[in-house]
Structure formats: structure tokens, C-alpha cells
Amino acid sequence: MLSARHLVKHYQVHSRPPGLLAALRSTFRRQYETVRAVDDISFEIAAGERVGFLGPNGAGKTTTLKILSGLLHPTSGEVRVAGFEPKKRDGSFLRSIMLVTGQKQQLLWDLPPIETFELNRAIYDVPRAAYKTTKDELVTLLELEPLLNKPTRQLSLGERMKCELAAALIHQPKVLFLDEPTIGLDVSMQTVVREFIKAYNERHNATVLLTSHYMDDVLAITPRVIVIDKGRLTYDGTLADLVHETRPEKTVTLRFGAPVDRARLDAFAASVSGAKAKVVSHEPQLAVLQVNTGEMNELVTRAISEFKVADLKVEDAPLEEVLADLFARGKAGAKAPDVAAPVDPEAAE
Amino acid sequence: MATEPRDGGDLRRTARALPTLFRIGFSSALAYRSEFIVWILATNMPLVMLLLWTAVAKDGPIGRFGEKEFTAYFLATLIVRQLTGSWVVWEMSMEVRQGTLAMRLLRPIHPFLSYAADNLAALPLRGLVALPIAVGALFCAGGEQLTKDPVLWAIVPVSILGAWLLTFAAMLAIGSLALFFESSLAVYDMWLGLFFIFSGYLMPLELLPKELHAVVNASPFPYVLSFPVQTMLGLSSRSEAFASLGIEWLYAAGFLALALVLWRQGLRRFAAYGG
Numbered sequence: 001m002l003s004a005r006h007l008v009k010h011y012q013v014h015s016r017p018p019g020l021l022a023a024l025r026s027t028f029r030r031q032y033e034t035v036r037a038v039d040d041i042s043f044e045i046a047a048g049e050r051v052g053f054l055g056p057n058g059a060g061k062t063t064t065l066k067i068l069s070g071l072l073h074p075t076s077g078e079v080r081v082a083g084f085e086p087k088k089r090d091g092s093f094l095r096s097i098m099l100v101t102g103q104k105q106q107l108l109w110d111l112p113p114i115e116t117f118e119l120n121r122a123i124y125d126v127p128r129a130a131y132k133t134t135k136d137e138l139v140t141l142l143e144l145e146p147l148l149n150k151p152t153r154q155l156s157l158g159e160r161m162k163c164e165l166a167a168a169l170i171h172q173p174k175v176l177f178l179d180e181p182t183i184g185l186d187v188s189m190q191t192v193v194r195e196f197i198k199a200y201n202e203r204h205n206a207t208v209l210l211t212s213h214y215m216d217d218v219l220a221i222t223p224r225v226i227v228i229d230k231g232r233l234t235y236d237g238t239l240a241d242l243v244h245e246t247r248p249e250k251t252v253t254l255r256f257g258a259p260v261d262r263a264r265l266d267a268f269a270a271s272v273s274g275a276k277a278k279v280v281s282h283e284p285q286l287a288v289l290q291v292n293t294g295e296m297n298e299l300v301t302r303a304i305s306e307f308k309v310a311d312l313k314v315e316d317a318p319l320e321e322v323l324a325d326l327f328a329r330g331k332a333g334a335k336a337p338d339v340a341a342p343v344d345p346e347a348a349e
Numbered sequence: 350m351a352t353e354p355r356d357g358g359d360l361r362r363t364a365r366a367l368p369t370l371f372r373i374g375f376s377s378a379l380a381y382r383s384e385f386i387v388w389i390l391a392t393n394m395p396l397v398m399l400l401l402w403t404a405v406a407k408d409g410p411i412g413r414f415g416e417k418e419f420t421a422y423f424l425a426t427l428i429v430r431q432l433t434g435s436w437v438v439w440e441m442s443m444e445v446r447q448g449t450l451a452m453r454l455l456r457p458i459h460p461f462l463s464y465a466a467d468n469l470a471a472l473p474l475r476g477l478v479a480l481p482i483a484v485g486a487l488f489c490a491g492g493e494q495l496t497k498d499p500v501l502w503a504i505v506p507v508s509i510l511g512a513w514l515l516t517f518a519a520m521l522a523i524g525s526l527a528l529f530f531e532s533s534l535a536v537y538d539m540w541l542g543l544f545f546i547f548s549g550y551l552m553p554l555e556l557l558p559k560e561l562h563a564v565v566n567a568s569p570f571p572y573v574l575s576f577p578v579q580t581m582l583g584l585s586s587r588s589e590a591f592a593s594l595g596i597e598w599l600y601a602a603g604f605l606a607l608a609l610v611l612w613r614q615g616l617r618r619f620a621a622y623g624g
Binding site: 071151153 | 359362368377451455456457458617619
């Protein structure tokens with residue numbers, strides 16, 4: 001359904017230091033940097049999959065989405081989405097996709113959302129009967145009835161986002177590109193949007209590509225993730241495997257029925273096979289330990305037998321920490337800068 | 350229920366979408382009523398020129414133009430300007446700069462068509478507000494200056510349509526330059542400066558120095574304003590009017606082709622900034 005092969009996107013960006021002299025100099029002699037926003041990435045996504053694009057700011061996630069949706073021409077490489085070459089922006093291609101971005105909107109600012117729905121119905125040539133059914137379904141699922149006839153500019157951010165989603169789905173696209181769709185939304189609205197996206201995917205077998213800095217979005221929606229860092233693909237696989245490969249240790253929280261002192265806890269941790277357990281935090285009746293997956297059973301079994309354990313919880317490392325570790329390793333392992341040296345076009349001649 | 354689009358090529362689908370596009374464009378224009386009125390009233394340069402030139406002509410006609418002729422000329426200029434003005438270059442520059450052009454590019458309708466629908470949709474509103482007054486004034490104050498030739502009257506609406514298309518296409522071409530330069534408003538300012546002098550907006554073109562006539566006639570500017578006005582006032586012969594009509598539409602086609610080429614090339618460079 002969707003494939004990218006050796007995708008590359010470079011930008012020439014004008015840069016100059018601050019100050020009046022620098023501003024005057026740049027009027028006559030501009031220096032450019034080549035930013036390698038996407039630097040040779042390849043992946044394949046099947047129809048109906050839900051995939052998360054993760055990466056630090058400036059990694060190339062949104063640039064990749066924009067290439068896939070036809071907004072940007074790649075510098076080189078091949079891209080196919082639903083059998084089309086996105087940059088050609090064929091009418092049939094555009095009718096089968098939608099990009100929803102939390103930072104920009106397609107809703108007409110001065111008119112009620114219902115007018116944008118009507119506009120999209122006309123532009124995407126959706127038959128009236130089908131439009132009515134789809135619209136009614138979306139209005140019910142997203143609870144839009146009270147919002148439909150108010151000018152968009154008078155809606156709150158969360159209300160606008162729900163209406164944006166509905167407007168994006170009037171033509172029932174087969175591929176949905178979501179660029180930070182829950183940005184700025186409150187917790188309850190984020191949950192509504194996540195549930196809705198999952199339901200839409202399951203109901204219509206739509207392919208969903210999502211970028212988000214909220215790990216709860218990724219956990220809730222995308223079982224598969226692609227990690228992009230400095231324009232390069234550093235991981236492509238399941239979320240569970242990513243966590244296990246990056247942070248294989250488990251976090252075990254023990255609540256004790258009677259106080260346990262630190263020395264006793266340290267001795268216990270040290271005695272776990274290969275001293276692979278570590279005390280992360282300690283209070284008289286609460287301790288948090290970290291242990292590798294292989295030694296977890298032993299730690300839990302022995303903790304129950306050696307202490308009076310009132311409650312016990314075992315968790316994977318938080319996804320935020322997993323990604324922070326991954327990105328930190330990416331920074332530490334980087335050999336070449338992601339920005340080429342400034343180019344002076346006159347000197348090149 | 351499937352939402353497969355109905356059978357038909359892209360052109361037919363676009364044609365089916367046009368009525369809704371126009372309706373939405375009209376509604377958008379209506380949304381800010383005060384601003385719209387102010388904007389219409391801001392196109393008042395012909396009235397200023399009318400006062401100026403009729404004052405100058407009080408002591409005697411200048412060329413073919415006495416007070417009545419100047420009055421008719423500038424009222425006709427106001428009418429044509431209201432019907433053919435375009436602001437699309439501002440819209441395009443802003444959308445490129447802010448990255449909001451991305452939303453327009455995602456739709457399966459050529460952005461030029463959606464810009465055109467927005468522009469044309471506002472015309473009925475402008476017509477309702479400004480034209481009755483201008484047309485009424487023209488018939489009252491300068492009615493006898495209007496042509497009585499039915500052939501020229503038949504040419505008038507075609508020439509106004511051609512003037513709109515030429516203006517709009519030129520604005521599309523200038524607006525497309527924003528894909529290369531981030532903002533093309535400086536180029537638009539140059540166009541506007543030349544338009545003021547060479548279109549007949551500030552004075553009838555025949556009153557310009559004779560040395561400039563060849564340059565002016567070779568440019569597209571007379572065809573965006575002066576030609577329809579001259580035809581309306583019977584200041585051109587039938588053969589001159591037909592010849593000018595041909596040149597006007599050739600210019601319109603040329604600018605449209607230029608706009609399409611610039612747009613296509615510019616999209617390769619579009620960076621869709623802003624997230």
C-alpha cells in the first residue's frame with residue numbers, strides 16, 4: 001500500500017549570525033546550509049496498518065509525512081502510496097488520502113464547520129446520500145451536534161480539532177496521515193481522538209500514519225513504530241520490541257506490609273542472580289527496583305517469600321524514557337553532523 | 350455506505366463542485382460585512398481622478414475630453430475596476446509564507462480554480478453594493494457619452510470578462526513567484542505602479558505623451574481597463590474593438606500559461622513550512 005525506497009529530502013536554508021553587519025553582508029552575499037531533513041530512509045506499510053513515526057524535534061517525521069502526502073517533492077528516492085506517486089498529485093490519489101495536522105487547519109475560519117463539510121463533499125465528489133450517512137456517523141461519534149453551526153473562530157481548540165477530524169474523513173480516505181493530532185488538547189479530548197482514530201481504522205481498514213510527541217497516542221494507536229533520528233531510520237518494528245531492545249529491564253514496585261530498611265533491601269537486590277537488580281528508590285514501606293527481564297521471576301518470587309509484600313506491580317520502562325535513551329544514544333553515536341558546512345555560492349564559482 | 354466518487358473525469362468532478370465553491374466563497378465574503386463595504390469603498394481612485402480631471406477641464410477640453418467626457422470615463426472606469434479587481438496575490442503570498450497553502454494542495458481541485466471561485470463568488474456582492482450607484486451615476490451624468498452601437502455593446506461584457514481573466518492570470522503568475530521568493534508583493538507593487546499609468550486608471554491613455562503610446566500599446570495594461578471602458582464609451586471603432594478583443598484574450602491565455610508554468614516549477618521548491 002505504501003512504500004518508500006531510499007527517500008531523501010534536502011533543504012537549502014539561508015543562515016546568518018545576528019547583528020546589523022551580518023544582515024547587511026547577507027544582502028549581497030548569502031550563505032546557505034544544506035539540511036538533510038530525510039536522509040535515505042526505506043520502509044513498507046501494508047494496507048490497514050497503524051504506524052507511529054517517532055523521533056526528536058527536527059528528526060524528519062513531518063517532512064516524511066509531507067512527502068508521502070504529495071506536499072513536498074523528494075530530492076531523490078521512490079515513494080508509492082496506494083499505487084500512486086504522491087508528488088504527481090493525481091486527483092484519484094488526493095481523493096484517497098488526508099493529512100490532518102494539529103498545527104494547521106482546513107476548516108473555513110469565518111464559517112461554521114458544516115460549511116467545510118459541504119465544501120469537502122463537493123470537492124471530493126461524495127454522493128449526497130453517502131455524505132449524509134458519513135456526516136451523521138461522524139457527528140454522533142465525535143459529539144459535534146452543538147458545534148456544527150458556530151463559526152470556526154468561536155470554537156475552542158479541542159472542538160476545532162474534533163471538527164477537523166470529521167472534515168478530513170467526509171470522503172473516507174483510505175490513508176490517513178496524522179501529524180500531532182492531539183497537540184494542545186486536554187486529557188479527555190485526547191482520549192476521544194485516540195479512540196476515534198482506532199475505531200475508524202478498524203471499521204474502514206484505513207492505513208494510519210501518526211506522528212506525535214505524546215507517548216500515550218503511540219501506545220493507544222500504533223502497535224508498530226518507525227523511529228527517525230536526524231533524517232535516518234533507526235528502528236522499524238513493534239513498540240513492544242522497541243521497549244525490550246532499548247530498555248530490557250523491568251520496574252518492580254513493592255509495597256511492604258511492614259517497614260524494610262535500606263540495607264536489607266540493598267542486600268536483597270545484590271543477591272539476585274548476577275547482581276542484576278538495582279534499587280531505584282526506597283521508603284520504609286515502598287521500594288522500586290529495576291531488574292532485567294530474565295531475572296524478574298526470581299526477584300518477584302524471592303521478594304514475596306523474604307518480605308511481607310502487600311502489593312506488587314511490574315512494568316516496562318516508560319516509553320518516554322525509552323525514547324529519551326534511544327535519542328541520547330543517537331546523539332552520542334553520531335559521527336557526522338546532520339547539517340553540511342555552509343555553502344557560499346559565489347566562492348563555489 | 351461507500352463514498353466512491355461518481356463516474357467522470359477530474360474536469361467533470363470539478364464542474365460539479367463549482368456551484369458549492371461559489372456558494373461558500375459568497376458566504377465567506379458575507380462573513381465580514383463591514384470590512385467588505387470598506388474594501389469596496391477603498392476602490393475610489395477613479396472618483397478622485399474624476400474630480401481632478403473635471404476641474405482641469407473646466408477651462409476647456411483636453412483632447413477629446415471635456416467635463417462630461419471625463420465624468421463618463423471615470424465612472425465607467427470605476428465600474429470596470431469593481432468587476433475586474435483581484436486580490437489573489439495577497440492570498441497566495443500569505444499562504445506560501447505561513448505554509449497554509451498545504452491545505453489547499455491536499456484537495457483534488459487545482460488551487461487556481463479554488464482561488465478563481467473565491468474571487469468570482471464575491472462579485473455579486475460587489476455588484477449589489479457598488480454597481481447600482483456607479484451605473485446609475487453613469488447613466489445620469491454621462492449617459493449620452495455611452496455608445497449606441499449594439500455591436501460594441503455586445504463586445505463590452507466579453508471585454509470585461511477578458512479583463513478579469515487577464516488581471517486574474519497576471520495575479521496568479523505574480524502570486525506563484527512567492528514559491529520562489531517567499532513573497533512576491535514587491536513584484537505586485539511594480540505591476541500596480543505600471544497599471545496605474547498604463548491601464549488608463551489615472552487618465553485616458555490618449556492623453557499620455559505620444560512618445561509612450563507605442564510602449565503602452567505593446568503592454569497588457571490597456572486591456573485590463575482602458576479597452577472595456579473605451580468600448581463602452583464608443584471611443585473605439587468596431588474593427589479596433591475586435592482587434593483589441595483578440596489581443597486581450599491572447600494576453601489572458603499567455604499569462605495563464607505563464608502562471609501554470611511558474612506554479613508547477615514553484616511547487617517543486619515549496620517547503621510547506623510551519624509544521
